[in-house]
Amino acid sequence: MHPTIQALMTIVIGVGGCVGYFYASNLLLDRVIFPPRGANAGRNINRANMIRPWLFLFPAIFALGLYLAYPVVATSWLSLSREGTFVGLENYSRMLAEPKFWESMRNNMLWLIVVPALSTAFGLIVAQLTDRIWWGNIAKSLIFMPMAISFVGASVIWKLVYDARPEGQPQIGLLNALWLQFQGGWGSLLVLKALPIAAILAFAAGVAWGVWRVGRPVATDPAGLARRPLAGLLRVLAVLAGLSVLYLSLRGVLGVATAELPYGKPQTWLTILFYNNFFLMAVLVWIQAGFAMVILSAALRAIPEETIEAAILDGANPFQIFFRIKVPQIMGTIVVVWTTITIVVLKVFDIVLAMTNGQWETQVLANYMYDKMFRAFDIGVGSAAAMVIMALVTPILVWNVYNVRKEMR
Amino acid sequence: MDRVAGRKSALVWTVHLSVLFLVALWVVPTLGLFISSFRTADQISSSGWWSALATQERQLPAIRVEGEPELRDGLYVIEGTLFPRERSTLSAWGTSSLKPQAYQPGDVAELKDGMTLSVDDKGRYVLTSPDPLEGKRLPRIFATATQPPEFTLDNYRQVLVGANTGISIGQAFLNTATVAIPATVIPILIAAFAAYALAWMDFPGRALLVAAVVGLLVVPLQLALIPLLQLHNWVGIGKGYLGIWLAHTGFGLPLAIYLLRNYMAGLPRDIIENARVDGATEFQIFTRIILPLSFPAIASFAIFQFLWTWNDLLVALVFLGTGNDQLVLTGALVNLLGSRGGDWEILAASAFVSIAVPLFVFFAMQKYLVRGLLAGSVK
Numbered sequence: 001m002h003p004t005i006q007a008l009m010t011i012v013i014g015v016g017g018c019v020g021y022f023y024a025s026n027l028l029l030d031r032v033i034f035p036p037r038g039a040n041a042g043r044n045i046n047r048a049n050m051i052r053p054w055l056f057l058f059p060a061i062f063a064l065g066l067y068l069a070y071p072v073v074a075t076s077w078l079s080l081s082r083e084g085t086f087v088g089l090e091n092y093s094r095m096l097a098e099p100k101f102w103e104s105m106r107n108n109m110l111w112l113i114v115v116p117a118l119s120t121a122f123g124l125i126v127a128q129l130t131d132r133i134w135w136g137n138i139a140k141s142l143i144f145m146p147m148a149i150s151f152v153g154a155s156v157i158w159k160l161v162y163d164a165r166p167e168g169q170p171q172i173g174l175l176n177a178l179w180l181q182f183q184g185g186w187g188s189l190l191v192l193k194a195l196p197i198a199a200i201l202a203f204a205a206g207v208a209w210g211v212w213r214v215g216r217p218v219a220t221d222p223a224g225l226a227r228r229p230l231a232g233l234l235r236v237l238a239v240l241a242g243l244s245v246l247y248l249s250l251r252g253v254l255g256v257a258t259a260e261l262p263y264g265k266p267q268t269w270l271t272i273l274f275y276n277n278f279f280l281m282a283v284l285v286w287i288q289a290g291f292a293m294v295i296l297s298a299a300l301r302a303i304p305e306e307t308i309e310a311a312i313l314d315g316a317n318p319f320q321i322f323f324r325i326k327v328p329q330i331m332g333t334i335v336v337v338w339t340t341i342t343i344v345v346l347k348v349f350d351i352v353l354a355m356t357n358g359q360w361e362t363q364v365l366a367n368y369m370y371d372k373m374f375r376a377f378d379i380g381v382g383s384a385a386a387m388v389i390m391a392l393v394t395p396i397l398v399w400n401v402y403n404v405r406k407e408m409r
Numbered sequence: 410m411d412r413v414a415g416r417k418s419a420l421v422w423t424v425h426l427s428v429l430f431l432v433a434l435w436v437v438p439t440l441g442l443f444i445s446s447f448r449t450a451d452q453i454s455s456s457g458w459w460s461a462l463a464t465q466e467r468q469l470p471a472i473r474v475e476g477e478p479e480l481r482d483g484l485y486v487i488e489g490t491l492f493p494r495e496r497s498t499l500s501a502w503g504t505s506s507l508k509p510q511a512y513q514p515g516d517v518a519e520l521k522d523g524m525t526l527s528v529d530d531k532g533r534y535v536l537t538s539p540d541p542l543e544g545k546r547l548p549r550i551f552a553t554a555t556q557p558p559e560f561t562l563d564n565y566r567q568v569l570v571g572a573n574t575g576i577s578i579g580q581a582f583l584n585t586a587t588v589a590i591p592a593t594v595i596p597i598l599i600a601a602f603a604a605y606a607l608a609w610m611d612f613p614g615r616a617l618l619v620a621a622v623v624g625l626l627v628v629p630l631q632l633a634l635i636p637l638l639q640l641h642n643w644v645g646i647g648k649g650y651l652g653i654w655l656a657h658t659g660f661g662l663p664l665a666i667y668l669l670r671n672y673m674a675g676l677p678r679d680i681i682e683n684a685r686v687d688g689a690t691e692f693q694i695f696t697r698i699i700l701p702l703s704f705p706a707i708a709s710f711a712i713f714q715f716l717w718t719w720n721d722l723l724v725a726l727v728f729l730g731t732g733n734d735q736l737v738l739t740g741a742l743v744n745l746l747g748s749r750g751g752d753w754e755i756l757a758a759s760a761f762v763s764i765a766v767p768l769f770v771f772f773a774m775q776k777y778l779v780r781g782l783l784a785g786s787v788k
Contacts, residue, residue, distance in 0.1 A: 007587040010654060014595040022602055026692040052691055053610040057618070060603035060662055066640075067633060067659020068625045074636035122431070129428050133421075139428050141775065143435045148771035149764045150720030152739040156746065156760040157442045160458075160753060172457045172753070174441060286435065291782065298783050318420065347629050350722045354743050369631055374727065379635055386631045397627045404623045408616050 018059065025055045072390065079383035091380035101385070103361055104368040107277055108392075111348065111364060113245060114278065116341040117203070118285045120334060123292025127300055128322060130293075140297065144290035151287070151350035158283045159355060164268040176266045184263040196256050204249040211242035271360045280362055283351050288344060292337045299333035300326060339396045346392055365389050446757035447560040453753045466500060466555045468509055474526070474536050474547040484537045487547070491532035497554040502528045509551035520548055528552070564758035578759045580733055581741040585763075587650060588725065588737055589718040592657035593711055599658070600665030600710070601703065605695050607666065608673040609681060619670065625663040633660070634727045641728070649735070653728040660724070661714045668713075671784050672706035673699060709781025712774050716767050738763035 029051060034044035079091055095101050126143055130136035146154060163173030171177045182188040217224060218235050226232075270276045303326055311325045327334075349366035356362045358371065365385060373382030444458045452461070469491070478485040491499070501510035504518060504526065512518055514530035526548060528534040534550060569579040606612075607619055633656075641652045676699065684694045700707075718724075722739040729735045736744075742759055749755055771778065 004583060004587050006650060007591050010591045010651070011594050014591060014654075015598060018595075018598040018602075022598075022692065026690070030690065049610075049691075050612065053606040053612040053615075056602040056606035056610070056691075056695075059599045060666060061618075063599065063659045064622070064625055064662055067637065067656065068628050068630075068663070071633035071636040072628060074639075075632045078635060126428070126431055129424050129431075133424060133428060136428075139432045141772075142432050144775070145439070145768070145771065146435065147778075148716055148767040149439070150722070150739050150767070152722055152742045153720070153760050153764040156742060156756055157438045159746070160442050160445065160757070161438050163753075170456055172453060174437070174457070174459070177457050177459075286438070289435075294779050294782055298779075343627050343629075347631065349631075350739070353722070354746055366629075366631055370723070370726075373635060383635060386629070386634075389629045389631055393627050393629055397624050400627065401620045401624050404620055405616065408619060 021059065022056070026052070029055065075383045075386050075390075078379055079387045082380045087380070091384040095381045095384045095388075098381075100358075100363055100368060104358075104363045104365045104385075105388075107361075107363060108346070108365050110277055111281055111284075111345045112342060114281050115284050115288065115345045116338045118281075119288040119341050120292045120296075120337050122285065122289040123294075123337065124296050124327075124334070126289070126293045127297035128326070131297065131300060140290075140293060144294060146287045147290045149287070151283075151348075152354045154283050154287055155351050155354035158279075158286070159270075162269040162279060164266050167266055171266055175269060179267060180264065182261075182263055184261070188261070188263065192261060193256060197253050200249050200253050200256065204246055204253070207242050207246050207249065211239050211246065214242065215239040270356055270362075273361050276356065276360055276362055280351055280355055283355070284345065284348060288341050292341065295337050296330065296333060299330040303329050339399070343393060343396060346389055365392075442757045442760060445753055446564055446761050447562070448754065449559070449561055449563070450752065450754045452559070453757075461560075462558050464555050464557050466553065469552045469554055471506065471549040471551050473549045474534065478538075478542045484539060485542050486538075487536040487542070489534055491528070491534065491550060491552055492554070497532060497556045499528060499530045499532050499552055499554045501553045503551045504548045506551060510553055524548070526550070564754045565762070568755055568758045568762065576736070576741050576744055577733065578738070578741060578762050581736050581738045582762060584735060585719055585737045585739075586766075588653055588657070588729070589715055591654045592661070592718040593715045595654065596658045596661045596665050596714065597707055597711060600662055600669055601700060601707065602695070603662075604666050604669035604673055605699055607670045608676075609699075610691070622663050622666050622670075626667055628663075630660050630724070634723075638727060648728060648730045650729070653724060656724055656728050657714075657718050657721075661710075661717070664713065665710045668710050668781060668784055669703060669706050672703055676702055705777060705780060706784065708774065708777040709784065712770060712778050713781055715770060719767055 029048050034048040034051075035041075080089070081087055082090065126140070130139050133139075149157070160172070161174045162176075163171075164176050165171050165173075171180060182192060214235050218232065218239065224232075269279050307325055307329070308321060311321050316324065347366055348364060349370060352358055352362060352364050352367045353370070358364070358367050363371075365388060369382050369385035369389065371382075372378045372385060376382075441458045444461050445453050448458065448461055472491055474487060474489065476487040476489045478487050480486075491497075499514050501513060503509040503511035504520065505511075512528070514528060517525050517527040519525055522538065522540060522545075524536065524538040526534060526536050528550060532552065532554070536547070538545075568577075569582075570577060607615060607622075637656060637659075638648075641647060641655075646652045646655075680698060680702075681694060684698055689697070720739065722737075722743065725737045725740055729737065729740075731740075738759075742756075742763060745752075745756055745759055
């Protein structure tokens with residue numbers, strides 16, 4: 001049977017089956033099991049109403065349980081076993097002994113810092129800038145467009161941008177064509193040294209500000225810490241993470257300042273160790289910035305006009321309005337966007353597979369796991385890697401569930 | 410006041426320019442591949458796509474003189490043209506690869522054995538020889554020519570039928586549609602019923618279930634691959650379309666339930682209570698009132714799920730086979746990147762076949778997509 005016909009039949013059977021199930025089960029409940037007639041009519045109605053939700057929910061719960069909840073348990077078991085026998089943490093210790101795993105972890109951490117930060121920042125900037133111009137909607141629509149493109153399609157698009165030809169041949173990759181314009185003069189110094197340094201310093205300043213905001217209560221109010229030890233611990237952890245990012249970015253400034261750039265030579269961007277990670281991240285930032293923009297733009301519009309008018313009357317300039325009035329009011333949304341992109345980053349797989357397949361030290365966890373499971377057929381270590389991804393997602397999962405519980409109360 | 414107004418307009422201009430810059434940054438990569446998909450392989454490899462609209466000067470591959478000699482005034486003459494189809498303009502030519510630009514158009518080159526060759530600026534050449542030309546190696550012409558912009562649909566024709574790539578993108582397109590459409594339609598009803606129960610029915614454990622759905626929303630599907638593949642093999646489905654439909658249905662359900670529940674919970678309570686008072690059963694309320702009213706949320710989810718299943722690579726790699734009858738577009742693209750990584754005309758056209766449908770859906774239904782995004786993440 002041709003798959004297309006099979007697909008049509010599946011739609012009919014699937015949809016028909018669903019409708020049939022819901023209709024028949026309701027009918028059964030109302031007419032046969034608990035009919036609202038006779039001596040027990042009232043009690044029967046109540047009983048039927050107690051059971052009905054579960055009729056409505058059953059297919060969904062069954063599918064969720066089988067396709068998402070059960071695999072979590074099964075994968076944890078697989079990660080602790082080898083060919084069906086329990087081996088404790090052996091798979092994990094084997095995984096920890098592999099340099100490729102640590103490379104993936106390092107790269108994943110880089111991705112986790114850079115991609116959400118840049119996507120959110122770009123999204124916020126575009127959302128703010130397009131708010132007041134007449135062609136803002138067109139601009140937004142174009143920046144949002146990459147959301148519709150598959151990761152693989154985006155990889156092809158960016159591979160052309162990064163394409164490199166040997167020296168002397170015409171360059172067909174945009175990046176190399178631009179790169180060859182720089183000959184090491186003042187322009188190069190400005191664009192390739194001063195600008196990146198300024199950008200990294202701005203980022204570092206933002207991080208430093210965050211560290212100060214988060215860390216100040218720890219330093220000034222140790223008694224408050226004792227009262228809420230968990231929040232205090234989180235604060236200390238956040239400060240430590242922020243400080244390490246700060247250290248990394250300052251080291252990055254030093255690196256950029258002292259780097260000898262090979263002017264006039266075409267570069268194979270995807271094989272430059274360490275920096276190639278950033279060229280891969282650019283693809284995801286390109287895709288995700290539109291998502292951040294759409295959500296942040298809606299949040300910006302929901303800000304009450306009065307707060308902004310009051311600020312204008314008090315003589316605030318546009319930058320003060322943006323950073324002191326608007327950003328604090330949409331902080332909740334920024335956090336949501338950030339965490340959503342974080343989850344996407346943790347699962348990123350297609351981009352790395354399509355562009356470098358983890359060569360040249362660009363491996364990430366999701367692709368490492370795929371390698372182990374489906375190329376090396378090492379299900380134990382692959383499952384262990386999957387569990388690491390799960391562990392990294394868990395804080396966000398807990399946070400989301402906590403928020404929903406709070407809302408529903 | 411003047412100063413303030415002046416500053417204001419400068420600011421507005423900065424905003425316009427920065428937005429323009431950002432939009433260009435976002436559009437140019439796609440545009441580059443799009444333009445490349447309409448250029449011939451020669452053009453792509455000899456100049457960047459940004460020069461596609463300019464006339465280009467480039468050196469053509471060597472062309473050997475050929476044709477039937479005619480006897481004219483005691484000389485054997487072959488006439489012909491270098492550019493039978495295109496309107497190119499010759500700027501220089503030569504007869505050896507060492508000196509490809511030795512002669513100007515119209516010059517007459519003296520070759521060995523008394524042969525002469527001349528080429529004019531339209532690419533028409535005349536070879537004369539005092540001796541018969543049978544069995545002789547005729548000279549080659551190295552031409553440098555400027556060519557007008559030229560675009561072609563050949564790349565698309567080639568990839569769609571899969572001539573000389575071994576991978577038919579046309580077939581992969583059908584396979585992708587076969588995966589994506591049922592995987593989009595089936596979860597909707599299942600999720601809608603569950604969402605209604607979670608939004609409007611009162612039963613113990615409801616809050617817990619909602620929390621569970623939110624939790625499952627972020628479970629990485631990497632965890633599900635091996636256990637589910639083992640399950641499918643055990644049940645007897647194995648790798649195939651049925652398996653991937655089920656998998657996509659399962660993976661799409663949390664988002665579907667979450668989006669639809671949020672939307673349904675926001676519907677006016679009066680309508681539902683009135684219907685209950687009037688004696689409608691829950692099933693009637695659901696099918697007659699809730700389902701039609703929830704259309705926007707259903708559309709949002711359908712777009713998400715369609716984009717996601719159409720663009721997915723991982724689930725297809727794991728749950729589908731690798732044969733031509735089951736290879737989806739993303740998988741075909743990855744294969745092409747591996748095997749024909751330098752053939753940009755094939756890659757570009759294939760990539761555009763694969764992103765055409767999502768782009769169309771995106772632009773046609775952007776409203777619902779945005780609404781769904783907002784419902785899914787902003788509180």
